Amino acid sequence: MVKICCIGAGYVGGPTMAVIALNREAMPGKNLFFSTNVEKHVSEADIIFVSVNTPTKTRGLGAGKAADLTYWESAARMIADVSKSDKIVVEKSTVPVKTAEAIEKILTHNSKGINYQILSNPEFLAEGTAIEDLFSPDRVLIGGRETPDGQRAIKALKDVYAHWVPEDRIICTNLWSAELSKLAANAFLAQRISSVNAMSALCEATGADVSQVSHAIGKDTRIGPKFLNSSVGFGGSCFQKDILNLVYICECNGLTEVANYWKQVIKVNDYQKSRFVNRVVSSMFNTVSGKKIAILGFAFKKDTGDTRETPAIDVCNGLLGDKAWLSIYDPQVTEDQIQRDLAMKKFDWDHPVHLQPMSPTSVKQVTVVWDAYEATKNAHGLCILTEWDEFKSLDFQRIFDNMQKPAFVFDGRNVVNADKLREIGFIVYSIGKPLDPWLKDMPAMA
Numbered sequence: 359m360v361k362i363c364c365i366g367a368g369y370v371g372g373p374t375m376a377v378i379a380l381n382r383e384a385m386p387g388k389n390l391f392f393s394t395n396v397e398k399h400v401s402e403a404d405i406i407f408v409s410v411n412t413p414t415k416t417r418g419l420g421a422g423k424a425a426d427l428t429y430w431e432s433a434a435r436m437i438a439d440v441s442k443s444d445k446i447v448v449e450k451s452t453v454p455v456k457t458a459e460a461i462e463k464i465l466t467h468n469s470k471g472i473n474y475q476i477l478s479n480p481e482f483l484a485e486g487t488a489i490e491d492l493f494s495p496d497r498v499l500i501g502g503r504e505t506p507d508g509q510r511a512i513k514a515l516k517d518v519y520a521h522w523v524p525e526d527r528i529i530c531t532n533l534w535s536a537e538l539s540k541l542a543a544n545a546f547l548a549q550r551i552s553s554v555n556a557m558s559a560l561c562e563a564t565g566a567d568v569s570q571v572s573h574a575i576g577k578d579t580r581i582g583p584k585f586l587n588s589s590v591g592f593g594g595s596c597f598q599k600d601i602l603n604l605v606y607i608c609e610c611n612g613l614t615e616v617a618n619y620w621k622q623v624i625k626v627n628d629y630q631k632s633r634f635v636n637r638v639v640s641s642m643f644n645t646v647s648g649k650k651i652a653i654l655g656f657a658f659k660k661d662t663g664d665t666r667e668t669p670a671i672d673v674c675n676g677l678l679g680d681k682a683w684l685s686i687y688d689p690q691v692t693e694d695q696i697q698r699d700l701a702m703k704k705f706d707w708d709h710p711v712h713l714q715p716m717s718p719t720s721v722k723q724v725t726v727v728w729d730a731y732e733a734t735k736n737a738h739g740l741c742i743l744t745e746w747d748e749f750k751s752l753d754f755q756r757i758f759d760n761m762q763k764p765a766f767v768f769d770g771r772n773v774v775n776a777d778k779l780r781e782i783g784f785i786v787y788s789i790g791k792p793l794d795p796w797l798k799d800m801p802a803m804a
């Protein structure tokens with residue numbers, strides 16, 4: 359029986375190993391172990407997955423763009439140190455194109471006669487749907503060397519997935535295609551959101567409604583309906599990181615135009631967040647200084663407590679920069695996390711916790727509460743930054759009664775019924791929707 363070990367038990371490594379284990383034995387649970395004795399398990403394994411962090415570099419060459427492969431390299435060196443038999447090493451982390459070549463060099467230069475085959479097997483799961491995505495993936499991608507040994511390694515990994523994934527969904531390619539396809543998939547997905555968000559600004563300027571536009575274009579089977587929801591901006595641990603990485607690789611290959619093309623996806627995302635902040639401030643008489651503003655939702659999307667690169671961080675920091683007082687409510691994010699996020703430097707979050715900066719001093723204009731009604735009490739405005747279902751069924755009359763007047767709602771996820779809220783008396787801004795008369799007269803966006 360093939361023995362599998364995974365280095366890195368985070369969002370990707372943990373669920374991936376659980377699903378592989380569940381699909382191999384009649385008695386699931388007896389074949390899945392979590393251990394810190396990494397040397398022992400690596401030396402016993404036939405196939406070693408590596409799903410450690412690959413954050414954006416914060417210092418040195420390529421800072422702010424290139425992937426930091428420190429954790430990957432240390433995993434590879436450890437594999438080289440402890441291995442006594444041939445190994446298949448699987449890149450599960452998202453890595454720059456050609457990483458396999460670097461890993462191969464580290465392993466073979468320390469090989470003691472052991473044969474290593476490196477495979478690229480990127481992961482496409484999304485958070486909140488990880489188990490469904492792993493059980494029923496659109497595709498599994500395996501890249502390897504085009505040598506007989508490389509092809510044998512591909513077959514060995516294919517056999518692992520073939521326990522539950524139909525064969526026609528397992529795509530085998532060369533190494534570089536597999537590595538690049540992961541970056542390309544995330545870049546295309548993020549590009550769709552930036553495209554619809556760019557349209558949202560034009561919708562506001564013209565009286566078009568972005569939901570109607572999305573619906574109309576999504577009906578074209580060549581475009582398709584998914585991933586066309588306008589928002590305050592995309593977040594999450596990977597879209598920005600992977601596009602920056604792609605941009606860096608293009609630049610290193612002298613492809614400036616291609617790099618600039620993809621950079622624009624991030625620029626539009628940043629524009630969308632600052633556009634939202636500008637809307638809030640300009641609507642409220644051009645100042646939010648000393649005003650209480652409720653923030654409903656802090657996670658980067660609903661059904662997760664994950665705040666990595668959440669647009670809420672930039673929106674909150676933008677409002678704090680204008681001296682607002684924020685009262686934040688998210689059903690799954692803790693006060694400690696929010697305080698850390700608002701004080702942390704860009705990209706520091708994507709390192710193992712023990713390597714992150716010590717607990718920062720808390721931002722004093724921020725309070726975190728466990729109830730949307732508490733958050734909105736006496737507030738001048740409320741901003742919806744995550745599309746939690748519970749925000750749709752809030753008692754907005756009660757909220758209105760307890761807010762300062764005029765009372766503003768800024769819906770960054772298009773979750774509330776703007777007409778109903780206007781009937782109650784709110785001034786409502788919904789991303790990409792025809793503007794409230796109040797907002798029409800306010801200064802145009804930067």
Ligand SMILES: NC(=O)C1=CN([C@@H]2O[C@H](COP(=O)(O)OP(=O)(O)OC[C@H]3O[C@@H](n4cnc5c(N)ncnc54)[C@H](O)[C@@H]3O)[C@@H](O)[C@H]2O)C=CC1
Binds near residue numbers: 371430483485711
């Ligand atoms: N989060 C997601 O939804 C997806 C992430 N990815 C990619 O997968 C990779 C991992 O991402 P996540 O699982 O989200 O990260 P994570 O931060 O949740 O997990 C990584 C884990 O690796 C551990 N680690 C780091 N160095 C180690 C070492 N030398 N030995 C043992 N453990 C070590 C860390 O302590 C951490 O627990 C990244 O490259 C990411 O881009 C790919 C698809 C989806």
Ligand SMILES: O=C(O)[C@H]1O[C@H](OP(=O)(O)OP(=O)(O)OC[C@H]2O[C@@H](n3ccc(=O)[nH]c3=O)[C@H](O)[C@@H]2O)[C@H](O)[C@@H](O)[C@@H]1O
Binds near residue numbers: 452584586590597
């Ligand atoms: O490489 C990764 O880490 C993963 O990144 C994303 O998954 P994830 O970040 O978990 O979440 P998504 O559902 O893709 O959402 C990302 C962001 O885009 C936003 N979004 C999504 C869809 C949409 O129509 N509009 C929109 O603004 C979400 O609110 C969220 O902030 C991809 O969907 C996964 O395929 C990929 O494996």
